[in-house]
Amino acid sequence: MGLFSARLFFITLSIMIFFFLFIQIPGCTCPPSQISLTLNYSVIGGGTGYSSPIITYTSNGARHTNVLGLQRTTYDLDLNTQWSIINSLSGSTPSERWQTIQSTTGTATQNKTMTLVYYHQFMVQFSYEILRGGSGFLHPKVSYTKFGSTIENVTVVSVWVDNGSGYSYVNPLTGSTQGERWSTINPSGIVTFSTQISPNFYNQYLMVFDYSINGGGNPGAPTVNYTSYGFRQIQLTAGRNQVTWADAQSSYSYSPNPLTGSNTLERWQASSVPSGTVSYPTTIRPAYYHQRILTLSYQIIGGGSPSPPSFRAAVFGSTSTMSLTSTPIGYWCDSGASWTEDSAIGSSSTERWGTGQPISGVISSATTILFNYYHQYYMTLNYTVRGGEEHSPPSVMVVSFGTAISMNSNLNVWVDTSSSYSYQNPLPDSNTSERWSTSNPNGDVKAPGTISVSYYHQFDVIFSFTVLFGSSPTPPSVNYVYFGKSSTREATSENESTWADANATYTYPQTLPGSSGSERWLITSSTNDKITGALRISPTYLHQYFVSIVPNQLLAGSASISSDWRNSTSLILLSPRVMEGWRFDGWAGIGEGSYTGPLSNVTLSVLAPINETMIFYPGLKINVNGNGYITYSLKSSNNTMDAFNITTAYLPIDTEVVLFENPNSFLFSFINWTGEVNSTSTSISLTIDKPFVEQANFGYNYIIIGLIVGIVAAVIAIAYFVTSRRVKKGNLKPDHAGPRQNNGLVS
Numbered sequence: 001m002g003l004f005s006a007r008l009f010f011i012t013l014s015i016m017i018f019f020f021l022f023i024q025i026p027g028c029t030c031p032p033s034q035i036s037l038t039l040n041y042s043v044i045g046g047g048t049g050y051s052s053p054i055i056t057y058t059s060n061g062a063r064h065t066n067v068l069g070l071q072r073t074t075y076d077l078d079l080n081t082q083w084s085i086i087n088s089l090s091g092s093t094p095s096e097r098w099q100t101i102q103s104t105t106g107t108a109t110q111n112k113t114m115t116l117v118y119y120h121q122f123m124v125q126f127s128y129e130i131l132r133g134g135s136g137f138l139h140p141k142v143s144y145t146k147f148g149s150t151i152e153n154v155t156v157v158s159v160w161v162d163n164g165s166g167y168s169y170v171n172p173l174t175g176s177t178q179g180e181r182w183s184t185i186n187p188s189g190i191v192t193f194s195t196q197i198s199p200n201f202y203n204q205y206l207m208v209f210d211y212s213i214n215g216g217g218n219p220g221a222p223t224v225n226y227t228s229y230g231f232r233q234i235q236l237t238a239g240r241n242q243v244t245w246a247d248a249q250s251s252y253s254y255s256p257n258p259l260t261g262s263n264t265l266e267r268w269q270a271s272s273v274p275s276g277t278v279s280y281p282t283t284i285r286p287a288y289y290h291q292r293i294l295t296l297s298y299q300i301i302g303g304g305s306p307s308p309p310s311f312r313a314a315v316f317g318s319t320s321t322m323s324l325t326s327t328p329i330g331y332w333c334d335s336g337a338s339w340t341e342d343s344a345i346g347s348s349s350t351e352r353w354g355t356g357q358p359i360s361g362v363i364s365s366a367t368t369i370l371f372n373y374y375h376q377y378y379m380t381l382n383y384t385v386r387g388g389e390e391h392s393p394p395s396v397m398v399v400s401f402g403t404a405i406s407m408n409s410n411l412n413v414w415v416d417t418s419s420s421y422s423y424q425n426p427l428p429d430s431n432t433s434e435r436w437s438t439s440n441p442n443g444d445v446k447a448p449g450t451i452s453v454s455y456y457h458q459f460d461v462i463f464s465f466t467v468l469f470g471s472s473p474t475p476p477s478v479n480y481v482y483f484g485k486s487s488t489r490e491a492t493s494e495n496e497s498t499w500a501d502a503n504a505t506y507t508y509p510q511t512l513p514g515s516s517g518s519e520r521w522l523i524t525s526s527t528n529d530k531i532t533g534a535l536r537i538s539p540t541y542l543h544q545y546f547v548s549i550v551p552n553q554l555l556a557g558s559a560s561i562s563s564d565w566r567n568s569t570s571l572i573l574l575s576p577r578v579m580e581g582w583r584f585d586g587w588a589g590i591g592e593g594s595y596t597g598p599l600s601n602v603t604l605s606v607l608a609p610i611n612e613t614m615i616f617y618p619g620l621k622i623n624v625n626g627n628g629y630i631t632y633s634l635k636s637s638n639n640t641m642d643a644f645n646i647t648t649a650y651l652p653i654d655t656e657v658v659l660f661e662n663p664n665s666f667l668f669s670f671i672n673w674t675g676e677v678n679s680t681s682t683s684i685s686l687t688i689d690k691p692f693v694e695q696a697n698f699g700y701n702y703i704i705i706g707l708i709v710g711i712v713a714a715v716i717a718i719a720y721f722v723t724s725r726r727v728k729k730g731n732l733k734p735d736h737a738g739p740r741q742n743n744g745l746v747s
Contacts, residue, residue, distance in 0.1 A: 033079050034059070038113035040072040043089075043098055044148065045120025045163035050091035050098045053116060057083035057108070068116065077108035085116060095123040095194035097160065101147040119147050120163040122194040127156045128169065130182060131230065132248040134203035137175035137182045143168045144191070161191040169199055179206045179281030183245065185229035202229050203248040208283035210242060211254070211274075214317060215290025215335040219268040220260030222288070226252035226278070246278045254286055265366035267291050267332065271316035289316050290335040295368040297328040301402065302375030302417040306346025306353045309371060313339035313363065324371065333363050341371060350378045350448035354414055356401025374401050376414040377448035383409045383423065383438075386484060387457025387502040391436045394424035394455070398445075409453075415445045423453045433460045433534035437499065439483035456483050457502040459531055463491040464538035465508070469568040471543045473521045474513035480506035480531070500531045508539050518546045518609030520565065543568040547604070548611045553653055553690065556582040556616030566606040575601045576614055581691025583650045585615040617650040618691045620657060626671070626698025627664040632657050655688045661696045669701035 041053050053068045058081035066075065068085065077083055084105040089098035098118045126142045143152045145165030153159065161167065171187030184199040209224045223235045224242075227250035246252060253275035258267040267290075274286035298309055311322045314337035322331055333339065339361055344354040353373040381396050395406050399419035407413060415421065425441035436455045443451065463478045477488045481504030489498055491508070500506060507528040512521035521541040529537075544565040551557050560575040574595075576584045586598035592608035604610060622630055632649075635656040651657065660683045661670040672680045675694035686692060 034076045035079055035108045036074050036111040037077050037083065037108065038072050038074040038111075039068050039085075039116065040070055041068045041100075041116040041118060042070065043118045043120060045098075045165075047096070047098065047120040047163060050089040050118075050120075053086045053089055053104075053118070055083060055085045057081065072113070072115075079108055081108050082106070083108055089118055097121050097123075099147075099160070121146070121160040122163055122191055123158060124161045124167070124191055124194065125158040125196040125198075126153070126167070127196065127198040128184075129198055129200050130203065131200050132203035132250070134180065134182060134248060136180075137173040137201075140170045140173050140201065142170075142197075163191060166190050167197065171201075173201055180204070180248075181206075181245065183229075185231075200230065204228070204245040205248055205278050205281040206243065207246045207252070207278060207281065208243050208285075209252070209254075210283055210285040212285055212287050213268060213290060214287050215268075215337070217261070217266075217268060217290045217335070219258075219262065219288070219290075222254045222256065222259055222274075222286075224252060224254055224284075226250065248278055250278050252276060252278060252284065257288075259288055265293050266335075267293075269316075269332070287317065291315075291332040292335050292363055292366045293330045294333050294339075294363065294366070295328045295330045296322070296324050296371070297326060297369075298324045298371040298373055299326055300353060300373050300375065302353075302419075304346065304353060304375045306373070309342040309345045309355075309373060311339065311341050313337060328368065328370070335363055337363055339363055345373060352376050352378075352414065354401065356403065372402065375417040376400070377417055377445055378412065379415045379421075379445060379448065380412050380450040381407075381409050381421075382450055382452040383455060384452060385427075385436055385455045385457065387436075390429065391455070391457075392428040394427055394453075396424070397422040417445055419445050421445060421451065427455060434458070435460075435499065437483075439485075454484060458482075458499040459502055459534045460497045461500045461506075461531060461534065462495055462497045462536040462538075463489055463506070464494075464536060465491045465512075466538055466540045467512075467521060467543055468524075468540055469543040471521070471568070473515075473541070473543075476509050476512050476541070478506055478508055478537075480504065495536075502531055505530055506537065512541055520544050520546070522565065545606050545609045547572060547606060547609075549574065549614070550612075551614040551616050552588075553582070553616055553618065555579060555690065556618065557584060557614060559612070559614060568606060570606045572604050572606065573601070574604060574612065578616065581619050581621075582616045583619065585617050588613040588615055617652055618688050619648045619650050620686070620688055621648045621691070621693045622659070623647075623675075623693070623695040624698070625695055627668040628670060628696060628698035629662045629664070630696050631660045631662055633660075651688045653689050657686045657688060659684050659686065659694060659696070661698070663698055663701070666704055667701050668698050669703075671697040671699045673697070 037057065039055060043050070054065055055068055055075065056063060056065050057075055057077045058064070059076050059078055061078060082105070087099060087104045092098055098120050100116050100118045102116055104116070124144070126144070128140050140155050141152050142155050143150055144159065144167035145151070145162045146160055148162065166188055168188035169184065172181035172183040176182055181204050182201040183204055184201045186199050189197065207226070211222055213219065221237050223237050225232070226234055226244070227247045228234050228245060230247065253273060254270070257273050258269035262268055268288045269291060270286045270288050274284070276284065296311055300306070308323045308325060311324055311331070312319055313333040314320070315333055317334065341355070341359040343359045344352040346353050354376050355371050355373050357371055381398070383394055385391055393409050396409050397404055397406050398413060398421045399416045400414060402416065409423070421443055423438060423441040425438055427436035430436055435458050437458055438453045438455045440453060465476055467473060475490045475492055478491050479486060479488055481487065481501040482499065484501065505528050508523055510523055510527055515521055521543050524540045524542055544567055546563070547566045548563045549559040549561065550563060557576055557578040560577065561572060566572060578584045584600065587595050587602060589595045589610065589612045591610040593605040594610045594612055595602045595604060624630060635658065659673070663669055670682060672678065673684050673694060673696060676692045677684050677686060677694060686694065
């Protein structure tokens with residue numbers, strides 16, 4: 001407003017001077033020879049080091065120089081003479097000056113009052129610099145004050161600017177948009193000295209720094225570090241619609257990560273430190289995930305080395321797979337997200353390592369989970385029933401995932417290795433007299449496959465026995481079928497029962513234990529039969545002794561009854577039967593109730609084993625053929641006996657006899673023995689073990705007879721010779737006819 005008033009004052013003053021000097025008003029007198037020039041000066045903008053302005057003028061025809069003051073001073077100037085005042089005060093330099101824009105020269109034509117206004121000014125170079133690049137902007141203009149007036153000029157120019165006045169750059173630059181601009185942090189200022197003013201215009205993008213929380217919770221908000229106007233460490237709390245301008249191509253980052261409020265069990269964290277480069281206008285909204293720590297591990301129960309199990313859960317919004325170890329390890333997983341775990345590892349159709357723990361869930365708190373993987377086999381649990389009849393199937397107790405469970409049979413199931421299984425035994429329809437039972441209801445799982453338990457239809461049976469004819473023998477052992485296998489049980493007279501397979505055969509021994517070749521207990525009924533129900537089986541055994549009746553020689557004879565087993569306390573009647581050539585001599589008995597003696601017919605009471613030997617003597621029949629006789633001797637007596645009148649001799653068995661031949665005279669001789677022994681020896685030795693017939697054969701002793709005939713012939717010959725000699729001498733003829741003699745040796 002002051003500047004406008006000063007200009008109006010100068011314009012009005014100039015018009016008045018013009019009319020005064022050049023327009024002739026009728027009736028006016030001519031101007032005087034001098035005019036008055038009233039002057040002073042002022043300095044706007046202050047400063048030091050300058051001198052007051054000097055006026056040069058003509059007065060009374062002489063040139064004068066005076067220093068103007070701050071107070072008005074009147075100077076008389078010759079009319080129409082020139083005057084001048086220094087335009088730039090003394091003390092001004094190329095960079096600093098005190099100058100006025102008023103006219104500082106003129107012609108003295110009229111009185112004039114004037115205040116010269118000097119402006120303290122500095123030489124200022126206006127320029128600019130574009131940082132962070134970009135295109136599409138216009139060069140900036142700058143507004144500044146010179147001689148009290150605002151001037152707008154293009155940049156990159158050197159100008160005088162009033163001291164203490166302001167300047168202002170266009171900010172942001174023309175060409176900026178809602179999302180991109182070129183802006184400076186110092187677009188304006190006050191000029192107080194000579195300088196180069198070159199603000200940095202930064203290419204900037206409009207950024208919205210936001211964030212989101214996934215999974216709930218109330219953590220502290222993050223702060224954002226970014227660069228604006230080249231300055232780092234500018235922090236901005238991220239939040240909804242948090243808008244700011246950030247330098248292009250600069251970086252930004254969020255902190256902290258995890259957010260305030262996190263601890264060792266719970267946190268709010270982004271997948272990575274949220275950071276990036278400002279390259280276009282956008283909204284940055286990193287996702288912070290509410291996470292909880294899951295401490296996970298696994299162990300193998302039952303042996304084996306399968307591949308580790310995998311745990312799957314959302315981590316930073318994406319499903320992540322974690323391979324577990326036997327050492328507990330903490331994993332951060334998104335709160336509220338689902339998780340799954342391998343139900344089985346290292347699996348085949350028959351073998352696996354499985355877990356019975358939950359294999360899925362929702363993460364709602366920090367927790368520690370130890371997954372137990374059990375080595376398991378795929379088992380088929382079957383059963384069969386032998387023996388038929390109506391029955392209900394058994395239940396089976398197995399161990400799966402470390403827990404005993406009951407289930408129906410004839411099913412397939414995964415069972416822990418080395419664990420035990422147990423079938424229901426007996427079957428549900430069983431009672432005290434009838435059942436369906438198995439001998440192997442229990443076992444251990446050692447390999448995959450089929451477990452088939454055989455149930456046997458069985459009855460409750462009492463195996464007993466009775467004995468007739470006294471004595472208390474050892475009970476018999478009964479063979480019967482028990483669970484499909486042959487079994488033995490001692491029969492008893494008590495009501496002690498046992499289970500036996502239905503429709504299977506039981507067998508009692510033919511004789512009781514303790515039986516021998518001389519004493520026995522013999523069953524009277526069949527030794528075997530089938531189990532058809534709950535029974536009391538009690539066969540009868542007869543107490544018997546063996547009565548042995550034998551001849552001392554097999555072919556000698558026999559008894560009226562043969563050797564056989566006889567019931568204890570029974571009576572038997574014996575009598576001998578003699579074979580030809582033998583003679584019965586009596587009985588030789590051994591044992592209680594036996595008989596020894598010569599009687600033929602005897603009665604025995606069977607109280608013990610009896611051995612009766614029938615004593616038979618074999619006969620030795622002696623025959624003589626011819627003129628002779630036989631003598632014999634017994635070696636046992638060494639006696640010699642004649643056998644003149646003996647035709648048969650009966651001797652004990654194995655008696656040794658020596659037979660001798662004896663001719664009736666020397667005219668007879670022994671020929672040979674015929675019969676059991678054929679020999680020409682004069683004696684023979686016989687062992688009498690059976691009936692013998694032996695004959696001694698005699699005949700003439702032709703040697704003796706021949707000798708006698710020879711002697712007689714010799715005598716006759718001699719006699720004949722002698723007679724012949726006599727006849728010859730005496731002419732006698734021999735007499736050839738003589739009587740024939742009988743020697744008497746032929747019988």
